Amino acid sequence: MAGVATLGFLVALEIAARRYGLPGPITNQAEELVFAPSSGPLLYAAMALTTVVLTWRQRFVAAGAAIGVDVAFALVRWAVDARVTDGHSFGNGALWVILGVAVVAVTRRTGRERVLLLKGAGLGLLLVAGRKTGDTWLLITSKTRPEVLDPYVVTADRALGNPSWVVGRMVEAAGPVGAHVLDFVYAQLAVAAVVAALYQLRHVAAERRFPRHHLVRTFLVIGLLGPAVYMVFPVVGPVFLYGTGAFGTGGEEWAVALLWPDTLPPVGTPHPVAYDGITPRNCMPSLHTAWATAIFVHTRKSPRPLRHAGTFWLVATLCATLGFGYHYGIDLIAGVVFTLTIETALRSSGRGWDRAGVRLVAHGTVVFAAILASSRWLSTEMAGHPWVAGPLLVLATTSVVLGYVRATKRWEPEVAVPAQRPEARLEPA
Numbered sequence: 001m002a003g004v005a006t007l008g009f010l011v012a013l014e015i016a017a018r019r020y021g022l023p024g025p026i027t028n029q030a031e032e033l034v035f036a037p038s039s040g041p042l043l044y045a046a047m048a049l050t051t052v053v054l055t056w057r058q059r060f061v062a063a064g065a066a067i068g069v070d071v072a073f074a075l076v077r078w079a080v081d082a083r084v085t086d087g088h089s090f091g092n093g094a095l096w097v098i099l100g101v102a103v104v105a106v107t108r109r110t111g112r113e114r115v116l117l118l119k120g121a122g123l124g125l126l127l128v129a130g131r132k133t134g135d136t137w138l139l140i141t142s143k144t145r146p147e148v149l150d151p152y153v154v155t156a157d158r159a160l161g162n163p164s165w166v167v168g169r170m171v172e173a174a175g176p177v178g179a180h181v182l183d184f185v186y187a188q189l190a191v192a193a194v195v196a197a198l199y200q201l202r203h204v205a206a207e208r209r210f211p212r213h214h215l216v217r218t219f220l221v222i223g224l225l226g227p228a229v230y231m232v233f234p235v236v237g238p239v240f241l242y243g244t245g246a247f248g249t250g251g252e253e254w255a256v257a258l259l260w261p262d263t264l265p266p267v268g269t270p271h272p273v274a275y276d277g278i279t280p281r282n283c284m285p286s287l288h289t290a291w292a293t294a295i296f297v298h299t300r301k302s303p304r305p306l307r308h309a310g311t312f313w314l315v316a317t318l319c320a321t322l323g324f325g326y327h328y329g330i331d332l333i334a335g336v337v338f339t340l341t342i343e344t345a346l347r348s349s350g351r352g353w354d355r356a357g358v359r360l361v362a363h364g365t366v367v368f369a370a371i372l373a374s375s376r377w378l379s380t381e382m383a384g385h386p387w388v389a390g391p392l393l394v395l396a397t398t399s400v401v402l403g404y405v406r407a408t409k410r411w412e413p414e415v416a417v418p419a420q421r422p423e424a425r426l427e428p429a
Contacts, residue, residue, distance in 0.1 A: 011026070013025055013133060014026045014136075017140070022139060025133045026132075028135070032092065036077075037092060037095070040089070041091075041188060043128060044091065045127065046095075046098060046125070047062065048198055049127060050062075052120060052198065053116050053119065053120030053205055054101075055205055062097045065093065065100070066093035066096070066097045069093030073093070098124040104117065105117035116204075116208055116209070126220055127194070127216065127220070134227065137227035138227065138281075141234060142276070142278055142281060143277055146277065147234070148236050148274075149235055149376065150236060150237070150238070150241040150242075150273060150283075151273060152376050153284065154242070154270075154328060156374065156378070156379035156383065156389075159382040159385075159389035159390040159393060160330065160390055160393065162329070163329035164238045164327065165264055168324075169261050171324065172261065179324075181316070182319055185320060186317060186321070189292060189317065192295055193215055193219050193291060193294070193295050195306075196215050197214060197219075199302055199306060200214045213350040215294060217346055218294045219294055222291060222338070222339060223287065223291075229285060230280070230282050230283075235283035236280070236281055237327055238261075238325045238327075238328060239324060240254070241254075241255060243255060243325055244258060254275050254276045254279075267383055285334035285335040285338045288320075289317060289327070289331070292317035292318070293335065293339040294339050296311060296314040297340075297404075318332060330371060333371065333393060336397060337364055337396075338368055340401065340403075344407060348361065356407060360407055363399070364403075367400050371393065
């Protein structure tokens, strides 16, 4: 049923994208079987997720096959002088390996082993499909929401001290090295999530089943639900509406003023503002913050290096989203509440709903809705009383965080299921 629903959703997005004369997620993914992928690292990360159902020997074979296919594609492109100008020159092999695992499962395996291999292939395909789905969602927001609500958010953000302007000046002062580090962290968030997920799923091949809950589930649900909020609350971000656009070019025509990050916009009566039909309205909530929060949460019981990496990725992502002018401060706290609410719901559905789980999901939903509603309809009052509105925003977010921390102490750990009889295992490494 879940597979049918996912396929129907992808088909619907494909149809919606084609209404605007552009390919949808299914077409984009199919093209990457031959053409240069938009993200080679993401495809290899997806392949790594798929290989959690394989033995070590099979993993090495899969990696070798992926590299071999990529080398073959590179040689063909070189022979026909087809230069890669948009995307990566590698990654096709990883996608072919994922599909190969699915083909082997259907044609050469039966029973539980077939199901396990199909789940592994499906996990990898879901990651890349999630990326394509997100791209299509963002296209739809830019085409269907001609006006943006940035003036409301930037006004309400005064209650938090205008963090995008503050951190933006700090990133400028830090120079190009710091900016390159933050840009790498921001761009490779999905790869970082896969690294954390691989640790969680390291016993899948031996135990022949997936844990009840893992990071990839949260990651995908965030990507599915987040863009729906963009349709309700379209915001482009300070670097677009108050600056020169991403990377300093292309935004002057539609910017209301070139103020970010040096000068704060004057306080006035906020109103919707028309913006171009290209830039995604993808600020509220900040999904990069939401995903980084999920990585942080799911690495708390990992080895120390992974815990430190999860903390670094969260802090660096927060700095990047603000420092590059992609988000306002309220977007970030909304992203944290959004993630913890989803995480609670997924954990509760896996272990069984109880009163505490229902209460925490309801509380997180109310807080998230209150952040959006207050930013839209109380922004002027929030800017006029920052010493009241600011602490209230922080306290509301903290209440969700503390509720989640208390809940995690009650949840049983995601312990591995005892391995089955040796004869039921996959081929030994």
